[in-house]
Amino acid sequence: MNQFDQFQQAIQxxxxxxxxxxxxxxxxxxxxxTPNGGYLFAIMHKALVSVLPHTCSFNSNIFFLDRTESSEAxxxxxxxxxxxxxxxxxxxxxxxxxxTCKMSGLCTDLDKISGYSDLQSPFPKIKNEAARSKFIxxxxxxxxxxxxxxxxxxxxxxxxxxxVWWKRDDNNINHEARCSAYVELKGGIPDQFILSYLTDIFxxxxxxxxxxxxxxxxxxxxxxxxxxxxxxxxFMDGIATDLNKGYFEQNVKLWDLNExxxxxxxxxxxxxxxxxxxxxxxx
Numbered sequence: 001m002n003q004f005d006q007f008q009q010a011i012q013x014x015x016x017x018x019x020x021x022x023x024x025x026x027x028x029x030x031x032x033x034t035p036n037g038g039y040l041f042a043i044m045h046k047a048l049v050s051v052l053p054h055t056c057s058f059n060s061n062i063f064f065l066d067r068t069e070s071s072e073a074x075x076x077x078x079x080x081x082x083x084x085x086x087x088x089x090x091x092x093x094x095x096x097x098x099x100t101c102k103m104s105g106l107c108t109d110l111d112k113i114s115g116y117s118d119l120q121s122p123f124p125k126i127k128n129e130a131a132r133s134k135f136i137x138x139x140x141x142x143x144x145x146x147x148x149x150x151x152x153x154x155x156x157x158x159x160x161x162x163x164v165w166w167k168r169d170d171n172n173i174n175h176e177a178r179c180s181a182y183v184e185l186k187g188g189i190p191d192q193f194i195l196s197y198l199t200d201i202f203x204x205x206x207x208x209x210x211x212x213x214x215x216x217x218x219x220x221x222x223x224x225x226x227x228x229x230x231x232x233x234x235f236m237d238g239i240a241t242d243l244n245k246g247y248f249e250q251n252v253k254l255w256d257l258n259e260x261x262x263x264x265x266x267x268x269x270x271x272x273x274x275x276x277x278x279x280x281x282x283x
Contacts, residue, residue, distance in 0.1 A: 033070050110192075160181065165208045213271050
């Protein structure tokens with residue numbers, strides 16, 4: 001099975017009632033026993049558009065409230081508003097009677113909307129600073145066998161040479177808190193669910209500046225789908241800013257290879273024990 005079809009199978013949900021679904025997270029899209037946040041986002045996105053009358057959640061917000069495990073969970077959808085052009089709803093991910101994630105989404109029909117277009121975002125300059133053939137596959141197993149997260153192995157992800165932190169002899173704060181990459185799930189052109197997944201596919205990009213910092217949980221994320229891609233491979237650029245008392249923002253943009261901006265995301269994450277870990281990183 002190719003990567004695209006495997007992902008579509010991994011986000012299947014079972015309808016129990018009109019607005020209630022169940023699923024079991026696929027361990028291939030996990031870090032240890034914890035499903036990747038973008039993977040959960042994609043599943044909740046699918047539940048939402050399965051209930052609302054419009055086909056795509058083009059603006060979505062998700063809060064990661066507690067850790068989700070790789071066991072059966074439920075998705076409860078609430079319709080907030082329906083109108084001719086848009087609809088809005090909420091999804092709760094419930095596991096062991098505990099709400100672990102909550103998502104809200106504003107939906108429309110991307111294939112039907114029309115209007116004037118301008119002010120496009122071009123590729124970042126960094127894309128042209130190295131040929132695609134010079135980008136390096138993300139693979140942390142050179143640090144320790146099995147260190148690469150399982151979900152990274154389910155796609156093609158090649159990183160801009162200056163952002164390959166795991167191949168450096170040491171890390172220092174002169175590097176950017178950034179990651180630029182080509183990404184692809186072979187077998188198909190990304191749909192809205194894959195875009196939701198990919199907006200959270202990068203490990204926290206602060207590690208390119210500081211090196212490995214242990215578990216860095218994402219607390220919330222906002223994703224905007226601007227249009228569906230025209231190419232199977234995408235270019236991604238993620239930048240972290242405004243580290244303040246351990247909390248930082250990470251902003252990601254995705255383009256198809258025809259230079260169409262297809263999605264953006266902004267998330268807030270936290271470096272745990274940041275004084276201790278960043279103090280060590282700076283030495």
